[in-house]
Amino acid sequence: MRSTIALLTDFGWRDPYVGSMKAVIAARSEARIVDLGHDIDAGDVFGGAVFLAAVAPYFGRSTVVVAVVDPGVGTDRPIIVGEVGSALFLAPDNGLLTLLPIQSLRRVESSSLFLPEGSNTFHGRDRFAPVAAALAEGAPLESVGPLAEEMVRLPYSEPSYQEERAVGSVIAIDRFGNAVTDLEARRLRLDRTVKARVKNSTVDRIATNYQQLPSGPFLIVGSRGTIEISASGKSAAELLQIARFDRVELVWS
Amino acid sequence: MRSTIALLTDFGWRDPYVGSMKAVIAARSEARIVDLGHDIDAGDVFGGAVFLAAVAPYFGRSTVVVAVVDPGVGTDRPIIVGEVGSALFLAPDNGLLTLLPIQSLRRVESSSLFLPEGSNTFHGRDRFAPVAAALAEGAPLESVGPLAEEMVRLPYSEPSYQEERAVGSVIAIDRFGNAVTDLEARRLRLDRTVKARVKNSTVDRIATNYQQLPSGPFLIVGSRGTIEISASGKSAAELLQIARFDRVELVWS
Amino acid sequence: MRSTIALLTDFGWRDPYVGSMKAVIAARSEARIVDLGHDIDAGDVFGGAVFLAAVAPYFGRSTVVVAVVDPGVGTDRPIIVGEVGSALFLAPDNGLLTLLPIQSLRRVESSSLFLPEGSNTFHGRDRFAPVAAALAEGAPLESVGPLAEEMVRLPYSEPSYQEERAVGSVIAIDRFGNAVTDLEARRLRLDRTVKARVKNSTVDRIATNYQQLPSGPFLIVGSRGTIEISASGKSAAELLQIARFDRVELVWS
Numbered sequence: 001m002r003s004t005i006a007l008l009t010d011f012g013w014r015d016p017y018v019g020s021m022k023a024v025i026a027a028r029s030e031a032r033i034v035d036l037g038h039d040i041d042a043g044d045v046f047g048g049a050v051f052l053a054a055v056a057p058y059f060g061r062s063t064v065v066v067a068v069v070d071p072g073v074g075t076d077r078p079i080i081v082g083e084v085g086s087a088l089f090l091a092p093d094n095g096l097l098t099l100l101p102i103q104s105l106r107r108v109e110s111s112s113l114f115l116p117e118g119s120n121t122f123h124g125r126d127r128f129a130p131v132a133a134a135l136a137e138g139a140p141l142e143s144v145g146p147l148a149e150e151m152v153r154l155p156y157s158e159p160s161y162q163e164e165r166a167v168g169s170v171i172a173i174d175r176f177g178n179a180v181t182d183l184e185a186r187r188l189r190l191d192r193t194v195k196a197r198v199k200n201s202t203v204d205r206i207a208t209n210y211q212q213l214p215s216g217p218f219l220i221v222g223s224r225g226t227i228e229i230s231a232s233g234k235s236a237a238e239l240l241q242i243a244r245f246d247r248v249e250l251v252w253s
Numbered sequence: 254m255r256s257t258i259a260l261l262t263d264f265g266w267r268d269p270y271v272g273s274m275k276a277v278i279a280a281r282s283e284a285r286i287v288d289l290g291h292d293i294d295a296g297d298v299f300g301g302a303v304f305l306a307a308v309a310p311y312f313g314r315s316t317v318v319v320a321v322v323d324p325g326v327g328t329d330r331p332i333i334v335g336e337v338g339s340a341l342f343l344a345p346d347n348g349l350l351t352l353l354p355i356q357s358l359r360r361v362e363s364s365s366l367f368l369p370e371g372s373n374t375f376h377g378r379d380r381f382a383p384v385a386a387a388l389a390e391g392a393p394l395e396s397v398g399p400l401a402e403e404m405v406r407l408p409y410s411e412p413s414y415q416e417e418r419a420v421g422s423v424i425a426i427d428r429f430g431n432a433v434t435d436l437e438a439r440r441l442r443l444d445r446t447v448k449a450r451v452k453n454s455t456v457d458r459i460a461t462n463y464q465q466l467p468s469g470p471f472l473i474v475g476s477r478g479t480i481e482i483s484a485s486g487k488s489a490a491e492l493l494q495i496a497r498f499d500r501v502e503l504v505w506s
Numbered sequence: 507m508r509s510t511i512a513l514l515t516d517f518g519w520r521d522p523y524v525g526s527m528k529a530v531i532a533a534r535s536e537a538r539i540v541d542l543g544h545d546i547d548a549g550d551v552f553g554g555a556v557f558l559a560a561v562a563p564y565f566g567r568s569t570v571v572v573a574v575v576d577p578g579v580g581t582d583r584p585i586i587v588g589e590v591g592s593a594l595f596l597a598p599d600n601g602l603l604t605l606l607p608i609q610s611l612r613r614v615e616s617s618s619l620f621l622p623e624g625s626n627t628f629h630g631r632d633r634f635a636p637v638a639a640a641l642a643e644g645a646p647l648e649s650v651g652p653l654a655e656e657m658v659r660l661p662y663s664e665p666s667y668q669e670e671r672a673v674g675s676v677i678a679i680d681r682f683g684n685a686v687t688d689l690e691a692r693r694l695r696l697d698r699t700v701k702a703r704v705k706n707s708t709v710d711r712i713a714t715n716y717q718q719l720p721s722g723p724f725l726i727v728g729s730r731g732t733i734e735i736s737a738s739g740k741s742a743a744e745l746l747q748i749a750r751f752d753r754v755e756l757v758w759s
Binding site: 010011012013014015016017018019020022023024026027028030032033035042043071072073074075119120121122125126 | 256257259261266285287288289290291292293303304307308311312313314316425427428429461462463464465473474475476478481486
Binding site: 003004006008013032034035036037038039040050051052054055058059060061063172174175176208209210211212220221222223225228233 | 517518519520521522523524525526528529530532533534536538539541548549577578579580581625626627628631632
């Protein structure tokens with residue numbers, strides 16, 4: 001038995017979509033149901049992928065993560081399930097799992113696991129939820145469908161790391177206005193003077209906590225182990241007009 | 254024992270109201286606690302009723318659903334509990350259960366189940382939560398109070414269906430901008446050319462998924478089994494200036 | 507074993523922070539995980555303190571409440587755990603527990619309980635979550651660290667109560683626009699004519715429910731047992747331009 005079902009969607013909390021998924025799960029499984037979040041922007045598959053990459057390393061016991069950001073619902077896009085450590089990630093095959101270190105992948109095709117007479121417009125309730133419940137209740141992974149070799153991947157360029165220069169991009173702006181990049185601190189020499197260039201600004205101070213440098217923007221190693229551009233008590237993203245996907249260049253001199 | 258308590262309120266997440274209800278429930282019951290949503294507009298009883306109607310069919314095991322959209326708290330409006338399938342719906346008697354197929358109905362009057370010295374302004378915490386916990390822990394339904402014959406119903410006109418014409422209304426605008434109507438697809442002939450008139454617009458295309466018709470609005474059978482007016486990747490409600498309660502007329506020619 | 511872990515943060519639901527904490531907890535504990543809320547304004551420690559004071563009286567069984575509003579993360583501010591009734595409150599030592607009747611207090615210093623190689627910027631995931639899970643799984647309270655005598659307290663003046671006059675302040679504006687004060691009803695003579703002065707307005711009517719006085723603002727005893735300034739179906743705070751921390755004076759004549 002997988003003891004936890006964790007939900008990530010772009011359904012928001014106002015509409016009955018999240019509640020409907022939970023009703024189906026509760027009817028079919030004793031698993032603990034936890035909300036990862038439902039406020040991914042509508043249809044923002046990349047935002048969902050970045051979110052999943054942040055939480056995936058921390059699921060240590062058997063868990064089924066159900067991720068539904070699914071503008072293609074009802075088309076012939078498959079549903080897939082990927083194994084990462086001891087967790088399973090159930091998602092539409094639209095790139096949502098792009099940033100995860102998938103160990104094995106299956107297509108979910110066993111329609112006997114779906115709700116009978118399900119809709120064409122809400123697979124979260126009619127397919128994802130009952131499949132997650134079945135897996136949580138001990139259905140063997142093979143029972144959902146055949147192994148898959150490929151899945152859809154979002155176009156995403158890994159950062160490049162050179163001796164005197166590294167180039168990455170902003171992958172998220174968080175609630176606090178931190179501009180989170182994909183530049184991994186362990187691959188950078190942060191003991192030497194470094195300049196970050198983003199948009200028309202240069203940031204050349206490094207902090208070890210958010211209160212150390214009270215005024216102006218600074219670089220900090222964030223909770224993903226990557227460089228963030230931050231400011232104490234205010235939004236660095238607003239301050240420097242940084243948006244997601246902006247290019248960030250680190251230069252050592 | 255009822256294993257799940259599911260919460261729907263208009264309390265939002267910023268204030269301590271939802272947390273207070275959960276504290277009371279957690280203190281008195283081992284039940285799984287799940288959030289259906291807390292972002293019903295403040296005092297929007299009809300919005301709550303429409304939400305409940307969407308999730309109600311999916312609670313298959315014993316569940317206590319607690320619905321608190323309760324502008325009349327502290328007046329003499331009763332609290333009621335309605336049975337739908339194997340779930341119980343606990344709510345103020347203000348129309349919140351209007352759209353549910355209630356099988357049996359009771360008034361919740363056993364004040365020994367309430368928190369002692371409860372407030373007059375927060376029955377969610379002081380009455381609904383402890384009653385839900387008691388029911389989840391196995392208190393017999395009869396113990397909450399006497400059978401009731403009637404409950405308050407919101408003024409709501411069922412759609413009308415004729416050979417060449419059907420008339421219903423928009424019951425919700427969802428996060429994606431879909432205008433959800435109450436016109437049930439199984440009562441409509443969707444194989445023939447149909448025109449929907451809403452506000453000053455006419456929509457005459459039918460899609461089977463949200464990406465099929467990339468530009469402009471279309472009709473689609475949504476997750477409630479009813480007609481929705483939608484648009485691919487944008488808000489049909491904004492596009493056509495549709496609001497809740499707008500009349501929708503389907504005409505076959 | 508403590509059966510419930512309850513979370514209060516200022517992380518919002520959009521970012522992966524809440525989900526990361528839950529992943530860590532789910533990996534290490536069977537406890538029921540409940541959300542108190544994650545929409546405390548970013549860095550608003552007083553708002554968090556007021557929230558905790560509202561829910562604290564209602565946790566009756568063993569619960570670990572994890573409160574993370576933590577702008578000083580990564581500085582040398584300690585983490586503390588306070589006992590209130592049968593619940594534990596885990597929080598940064600920054601004033602978040604100011605309004606709770608703490609019975610015993612410890613500093614959380616046993617780094618063996620933290621995630622190995624944790625970040626400097628996200629103690630919610632790397633320290634609070636695993637410590638909460640350990641406590642929920644039965645780790646003795648002494649194992650987290652030594653007894654502490656003091657904790658940081660926010661500057662906050664208790665209301666003053668005199669024969670003909672009481673002075674307090676607005677501690678929260680809730681979703682419904684109620685201006686919640688800290689003036690405790692049980693210390694006031696509400697059977698006599700009373701006038702409340704706040705900003706440039708005077709409110710002299712008392713209601714026992716939110717619908718009793720349809721037009722204009724009134725006083726009511728709210729769910730904390732304190733005076734609220736409210737208005738039926740609209741926001742009293744907007745109507746009277748009341749903000750948090752505004753002074754409220756009650757005068758009997």
